[in-house]
Amino acid sequence: MMDFILPAIVIGPVLIGLLSFLFPRKMQWILFFLTNIVLLGAVFYIRDRQNLFFLFELSYFPVNKLTMGMAYSQLGWFFLAISTVATLLFSAFSVGFNDKKHATAIAPLWLILVGASNGIFMAHDWLWFFIVWESMSWTSLLIIGHGRNKSFKAGIFYYLLSLAGTFALLMSIWLIFRHTGNFEIGSGILFLAQASVRAPFYALVVLALFTLAFFTKSALFPFHMWPSLAHAEAPDDFSAYLSGIMIKYGIFGLLLVVIPVFAASPLHAFKAVSGVPLPLYFTGWISAVTAAWGTIMAIFSSDMKKLMAWSTVANVGYIGAALSTGTSLGYAAALFHTANHMFFKGAIFASLAAVKYRTGEREMHKLGGLAYVMPVTFITFLLGIIAAAGIPPLSGFASKWMIFQALFERKLVFQSTMIFFASTGAFLYLFRALHTVFLGQLPRRFAKVKEVGPFMSFSLIGLMVLMLIPGTAPGTLLKPINSVLGSMGFEQVKTGWFFVQGSTTAIDGGITTFAFVLAVAVVFLLFVLGGKKKKVEMLDNYTSGETPEDWNLTEERYHYGNKFYQPIEVLFKWVPLGAVEEKYRQFGNSLVRLGNLIHDFFQGHSAWGWQLVAGIALLIGLGVM
Amino acid sequence: MNQVILLIAIPLLVAFSMPLTGKLFPRVSKVIALLTLLFEAIWAGFILFNTKGAVSVVIGGWLPPFGINLVVDHLSGVVAFVVSIVVLFSIFFQLSSGLSKKPNFYMLSLLLVASLMGIIFTGDLFNLFVFFEIAGISAYSLIASGKNSNSSNGALGYLIPASVASVFYLVGIALIYSTLGTLNIAQIASSFSSVKPILATFIAFSLLTLVLLEFEIVPFNSWVPRAYQGAPSSISAIFSSGLALASGYVMLRLGVIVFNGGQGGFIRTGSFELGHALFGIGVITVIAGEIAALAQKDVKKMLAFSSVGQMGMVLVAFSIGTHSSIYGGIFALISHSFAKLLLFLTAGLIIMKTGKSKYTQWTGIARCSPLFGVLMLIGSLGVIGIPLFSGFWGKFAIIGSTVVLGKIGFIATTLILAASVVEGFYFFRLVHTMFETGEEKVPKVKANFAFWLISSLLVAVIVALGLRPGIIDGRLKKIPGELIGNAESGYVQAVNKQLKGSKK
Amino acid sequence: MSNINGLLSLKLLGFSFLSMSVGLLFMGLGRKVTARIQRRLGPPFYQAFLDVFKAFSKSSITHNYVMDLGIIMSLGGLIATAFFIPFAGYAVLGSSSIVIILYLMSIGYLGMAMGVSASGNPNATIGISRALALMLGYEIPIVMIVMAMMLTYGSSDLLTFATAQQGGFANWHIFKYPLGFLAIEISFQAMLGEAPYDHMIAPAEIASGPMVELSGKYLGIGFLLHAVQLYVETGLIVNLFLGGASTWYVFLLKQFAVYFTSMCINAVMARYRIEQGIAHLWKYAGTLALLQLFITRLGVF
Amino acid sequence: MNLTVLLYFGGFSLILTGFYGVLTGKNLIRVILALGIMEAGVNLLLVTTGFKPKAIPPIIVKSFKTLSLPNFADPLPQALVLTSIVIGFGITALSLALIVKYNEENGTIKMDEVENSEEVVE
Structure with a gap:
């Protein structure tokens, strides 16, 4: 059914974004928020309307009949729905965040980005996919850059990787078009699946190009360093969007293209390890390495946004590992974790933005004790890290558990070990962030800090709810995921509202939550029954009546936060963790040097004639070759 | 179609009357020059919209090979239209800017546009040479009119290699004439395959040296950075968007119609794979141009090297010689003309108003005057080839035709795209620096109505071409068919039909 | 979800008190054992109960709500974990997924860490930081062993592992996975925070670390936390390696045997430096566990 | 040796x-x-292409009863050469003028001694 609601959810935000350039800043943010409310309605309105599409023809000579546009797909809708819900909450946060003091001019660009993002999820063909993908890239660069020199350096690094990825996408699109004669995603997958038998090398090259595009976007190894730059330097409220939603485009792409090809190609097309096709197996290892690498880097970070960016990298590693199992349990786990990560990382970044909003500080060890003055932010962050560490009964556990089940179904124990290492490490760095930012000593200069305003609190509370529900009742997300799997022709996961069947055992979120609540109730009873408690100031207890100022002791100095995991840093001293970045940097520098050399060649005097001779010689040489 | 000669004659007439009228009524003469350019644009548009296919026009009743003919087909129509608009906008910009020049400057510009039209429409190789020389003479003088110490350096740096190359070109002409007895392009095209292979290759080299030099192909293009830097920005814009476009057009004509006999596919002269050589040199140009641009701090030089890179990509497309690659090359050329024009004019205005020519000094300009940042951004997006902006469709077609060429094509595509990544880097670096919050206060840059008119038109064109390639697609898609024919191309057929018809 | 009813709640209540009392009993016995090794008389075996009662009856100081929240969360989390440990072949929740146990245990640690961090004392935080760093050392070997078993049985249910060992000593995993058992013994020492891995408490260096700021009922809960931890971790090992048990007293005996070993080692060992501790865990426990996993993986192909 | 060669x-x-x-x-x-020498060379080349031994000037006079083209010298190359010479003259003149400007700006007419200046005003 040709319907204008699909273009409306893509073009609408873009047009409103362009229009909102004309409004004052406060107005822009409100417009942004309102647009997201409408979008949410629209997205749930189109739910399950399978035959929705919007295609148009473009007159473009090299392609006979260039049809492009959008079409409803269950997979796309799932991504669209979770991203719209998250975006709405982020936008509510931003409305509060961008007051006079903190306002950035990114709202219109962000709206355009939201439109492009919706377009990606609803893409019907490669060309449309490519167009919205690329639009998303450069818009996000401008947002990340937002006029700061340091941010730009981060953003341009992201954009360079992203541009390399999009160009890889461009190449692979044409390589497929050459054989299928159209840009449709479905026929491309079919072709690749057939080619995997007839011309495996060709198919692998195309798949590798796709994978490159999606890896760069999702920051899998060796592109794992851009989030630590870009997420950290982006505007604070945008980081949540960047880390929650934008990093998932690559995952979406992998699910859209690469996975179906492996599912559709015959079994004997690729060599298999543990029942996993070799390329996927390889991808799985890359993901596992990414997870471990991101974790170690996060443990070493002292900048809270950088730390969480590295954590995002690690989480994408989990998702990638789950995808690479090639089982429907793995796909379900990946989708589930994608959604969960969207919410909990959104919550974490939002609460960090709230912290920065009130304190203006990003270095963790300069903060501390904010839990006592910003309870809502603290609880959000706490739930966020519980979810992120994969501790039941919050959402992160269910999805991490499923990831392990998926890995285990294929008996990929070594990858699982790596992932488990990352997961334990996650607990370390997450607690570090919790402690150094929210616990310990409250520095005197932050004693008057207040909880954030109603808009931001509303957003934080909303995110909390989104973390709690899927943990207790995984079915809320797994049922839609099952319909996604069904639409892609995969087996469905056995699940109820509370219950999930894995490969080795089943869990019941309801019972786990019940047990936890009951245990806490017992302890609470004990706590209440115990003796009286008295609240005293912190420095009143352990200084034994001395006045701390006398020995020059302030709260800041008494806050143990810097070099928190010094022992682990010592252990990892010999690992060249920055080697990849260093290589990129060296490459960039040598390019500039080469550029200067070429320029000197042009600028050099008295070589005018020689250049003609050289040119002709070059022509002859190349022609003979 | 006979009125096509007006495109060459009128500006020449006005130009040569300029020294006199300029002395008497300096202001009026400038307006007359501008009106002439406006007439050029309108007339070129009129001719373009009335073009149904290749038509040959004989000048003065002398048939080729003794006389000279002009040929109008879709390709020349489109290119002439774009060139005339480019020159009109640049000169309008120069005229309306604070640094307006003496009447002689406008005379030279008219001379330049006349010669560019000649280059585009002429059907005769020697005539082509003459127009190239006129274009050269006016270009050298225009560069020298720049108000900095680089201008004479730039002019000489252009003059000397170009003159050497034109001597080579004349050698080629002499050899062609002595073997085929004609200098008419269509006649040469139909009999070029009879030339001995080694001689044919030699002729091709002699002719191409000049064309590639004007087409800014590495390593022939040593004149580019200093000429662009020395010339006023409006003239740099004409070089990049007009002269390069016209030379690219000549490259396509000579390569596909003359050397290859309109067969399509890689250009071959005899047994020599000229197409492969051009393909390789094109790839080298892309890489060298983009990397050199990366290292530049001077905005005009950066834009100049970026043009070099773009021309390399177009050369790659032309050398392949398939329908879609030619289409993509022309699309890329045209969109580059508009986008680079916008970039040069905006950059020129900023340099003129602030006196700062390095991008590192541009910090915060767009904070005070955001529209300039937006203009630079849109121009950059157009040049890089980001979807929804004009450059994309050209690049898209070019990539589509290179990547399928097997292993070498794959490698070349990778290199071209890698160079495009570099291009993306320096353009966004430039744009971002403008939006950066600088420490020192930057004065607000103001522009007059003429600039806003020109820039908004250009932005409209860039965005419109990006959103709907179809608006020029109708004309462009006929071009490859006219160049590449089964037996002989539409161009050659048209001329030969006319010759045969008049013989009877 | 369907089996949540009043009876289950009662059972869980029972189990929470069971786990606490067993742990406290072990703590008392442990002190006795240590004392005897050091040729002292030592306190009576019920001393731990007395300590807890005393702690709960005294008034206590707190600094903020996070401290209360953290302390409650820690014990609650660990008790919830204890529900998942099959006791003498009986899983009260009907599920004893090892992955849940491993993850749910963290919430106890997290709560504790949060509570004592909120006390603001840097000594407490240093203790926590060490404990967490050490966690990176011992979790990995444990997980590898668990995975080796999961590979064999195709299940991640602790009860499955326990029942598979029924029918005599020869079936015990301690003989089936000797390398794994060694690895898990080393890790267990670190998990309990006993010497040579007692960096977290390290009384001489950081004044008992996490406990430094706790008083009254907070300290009482801290004791209980340790008690439940003992119950959970010994229960884990008994179920994993010592064949579980079908009767409650055998199970308790086996649990105590595990704890006894640990106390003996604790009584005679000195403390590593913290980074040495992690390195050793990886080097020895890690290598052993990896070998075990590798061997098992080869067997399963 | 042949004269043409x-x-x-x-x-x-x-x-x-x-x-x-x-x-x-x-x-x-x-x-x-x-450059002037090069141009002279190429002009010579162009003229040579129209060279025929024992040809008569390509002028039609009344005494010719029939046109016998083969005996005419080819007139086109001569026209070309004429144009070429004119252009060469123009170029030389212009370049000399530019050299004067170059000398004024840089104080030298040697190429190597001048560095490109960074200053740009328009």
Whole structure:
């Protein structure tokens, strides 16, 4: 059914974004928020309307009949729905965040980005996919850059990787078009699946190009360093969007293209390890390495946004590992974790933005004790890290558990070990962030800090709810995921509202939550029954009546936060963790040097004639070759 | 179609009357020059919209090979239209800017546009040479009119290699004439395959040296950075968007119609794979141009090297010689003309108003005057080839035709795209620096109505071409068919039909 | 979800008190054992109960709500974990997924860490930081062993592992996975925070670390936390390696045997430096566990 | 040796001589002179293409009863050469003017001694 609601959810935000350039800043943010409310309605309105599409023809000579546009797909809708819900909450946060003091001019660009993002999820063909993908890239660069020199350096690094990825996408699109004669995603997958038998090398090259595009976007190894730059330097409220939603485009792409090809190609097309096709197996290892690498880097970070960016990298590693199992349990786990990560990382970044909003500080060890003055932010962050560490009964556990089940179904124990290492490490760095930012000593200069305003609190509370529900009742997300799997022709996961069947055992979120609540109730009873408690100031207890100022002791100095995991840093001293970045940097520098050399060649005097001779010689040489 | 000669004659007439009228009524003469350019644009548009296919026009009743003919087909129509608009906008910009020049400057510009039209429409190789020389003479003088110490350096740096190359070109002409007895392009095209292979290759080299030099192909293009830097920005814009476009057009004509006999596919002269050589040199140009641009701090030089890179990509497309690659090359050329024009004019205005020519000094300009940042951004997006902006469709077609060429094509595509990544880097670096919050206060840059008119038109064109390639697609898609024919191309057929018809 | 009813709640209540009392009993016995090794008389075996009662009856100081929240969360989390440990072949929740146990245990640690961090004392935080760093050392070997078993049985249910060992000593995993058992013994020492891995408490260096700021009922809960931890971790090992048990007293005996070993080692060992501790865990426990996993993986192909 | 071949040879050697001058010359005046030599060479080449031994001038006079083209010298190359010479003259004049400007700006007419200045005003 040709319907204008699909273009409306893509073009609408873009047009409103362009229009909102004309409004004052406060107005822009409100417009942004309102647009997201409408979008949410629209997205749930189109739910399950399978035959929705919007295609148009473009007159473009090299392609006979260039049809492009959008079409409803269950997979796309799932991504669209979770991203719209998250975006709405982020936008509510931003409305509060961008007051006079903190306002950035990114709202219109962000709206355009939201439109492009919706377009990606609803893409019907490669060309449309490519167009919205690329639009998303450069818009996000401008947002990340937002006029700061340091941010730009981060953003341009992201954009360079992203541009390399999009160009890889461009190449692979044409390589497929050459054989299928159209840009449709479905026929491309079919072709690749057939080619995997007839011309495996060709198919692998195309798949590798796709994978490159999606890896760069999702920051899998060796592109794992851009989030630590870009997420950290982006505007604070945008980081949540960047880390929650934008990093998932690559995952979406992998699910859209690469996975179906492996599912559709015959079994004997690729060599298999543990029942996993070799390329996927390889991808799985890359993901596992990414997870471990991101974790170690996060443990070493002292900048809270950088730390969480590295954590995002690690989480994408989990998702990638789950995808690479090639089982429907793995796909379900990946989708589930994608959604969960969207919410909990959104919550974490939002609460960090709230912290920065009130304190203006990003270095963790300069903060501390904010839990006592910003309870809502603290609880959000706490739930966020519980979810992120994969501790039941919050959402992160269910999805991490499923990831392990998926890995285990294929008996990929070594990858699982790596992932488990990352997961334990996650607990370390997450607690570090919790402690150094929210616990310990409250520095005197932050004693008057207040909880954030109603808009931001509303957003934080909303995110909390989104973390709690899927943990207790995984079915809320797994049922839609099952319909996604069904639409892609995969087996469905056995699940109820509370219950999930894995490969080795089943869990019941309801019972786990019940047990936890009951245990806490017992302890609470004990706590209440115990003796009286008295609240005293912190420095009143352990200084034994001395006045701390006398020995020059302030709260800041008494806050143990810097070099928190010094022992682990010592252990990892010999690992060249920055080697990849260093290589990129060296490459960039040598390019500039080469550029200067070429320029000197042009600028050099008295070589005018020689250049003609050289040119002709070059022509002859190349022609003979 | 006979009125096509007006495109060459009128500006020449006005130009040569300029020294006199300029002395008497300096202001009026400038307006007359501008009106002439406006007439050029309108007339070129009129001719373009009335073009149904290749038509040959004989000048003065002398048939080729003794006389000279002009040929109008879709390709020349489109290119002439774009060139005339480019020159009109640049000169309008120069005229309306604070640094307006003496009447002689406008005379030279008219001379330049006349010669560019000649280059585009002429059907005769020697005539082509003459127009190239006129274009050269006016270009050298225009560069020298720049108000900095680089201008004479730039002019000489252009003059000397170009003159050497034109001597080579004349050698080629002499050899062609002595073997085929004609200098008419269509006649040469139909009999070029009879030339001995080694001689044919030699002729091709002699002719191409000049064309590639004007087409800014590495390593022939040593004149580019200093000429662009020395010339006023409006003239740099004409070089990049007009002269390069016209030379690219000549490259396509000579390569596909003359050397290859309109067969399509890689250009071959005899047994020599000229197409492969051009393909390789094109790839080298892309890489060298983009990397050199990366290292530049001077905005005009950066834009100049970026043009070099773009021309390399177009050369790659032309050398392949398939329908879609030619289409993509022309699309890329045209969109580059508009986008680079916008970039040069905006950059020129900023340099003129602030006196700062390095991008590192541009910090915060767009904070005070955001529209300039937006203009630079849109121009950059157009040049890089980001979807929804004009450059994309050209690049898209070019990539589509290179990547399928097997292993070498794959490698070349990778290199071209890698160079495009570099291009993306320096353009966004430039744009971002403008939006950066600088420490020192930057004065607000103001522009007059003429600039806003020109820039908004250009932005409209860039965005419109990006959103709907179809608006020029109708004309462009006929071009490859006219160049590449089964037996002989539409161009050659048209001329030969006319010759045969008049013989009877 | 369907089996949540009043009876289950009662059972869980029972189990929470069971786990606490067993742990406290072990703590008392442990002190006795240590004392005897050091040729002292030592306190009576019920001393731990007395300590807890005393702690709960005294008034206590707190600094903020996070401290209360953290302390409650820690014990609650660990008790919830204890529900998942099959006791003498009986899983009260009907599920004893090892992955849940491993993850749910963290919430106890997290709560504790949060509570004592909120006390603001840097000594407490240093203790926590060490404990967490050490966690990176011992979790990995444990997980590898668990995975080796999961590979064999195709299940991640602790009860499955326990029942598979029924029918005599020869079936015990301690003989089936000797390398794994060694690895898990080393890790267990670190998990309990006993010497040579007692960096977290390290009384001489950081004044008992996490406990430094706790008083009254907070300290009482801290004791209980340790008690439940003992119950959970010994229960884990008994179920994993010592064949579980079908009767409650055998199970308790086996649990105590595990704890006894640990106390003996604790009584005679000195403390590593913290980074040495992690390195050793990886080097020895890690290598052993990896070998075990590798061997098992080869067997399963 | 055939006269045509000799002329061709002469033309090419003049071009190469001039090209050598362009390649090696540092002094701008010398480079322009070398360019002049190249142009002379190529003009010679062009004229040679229209050269025929024992040809008559290509002028139709009344005494001709019939047109006998083969005996005419080809008039086109001569027209070309004429144009070429004019253009060469123009170029030389312009370049000399530019050299004067160059000398005014840089105080030298040697190429190597000038560095590109960074200052740009428009």
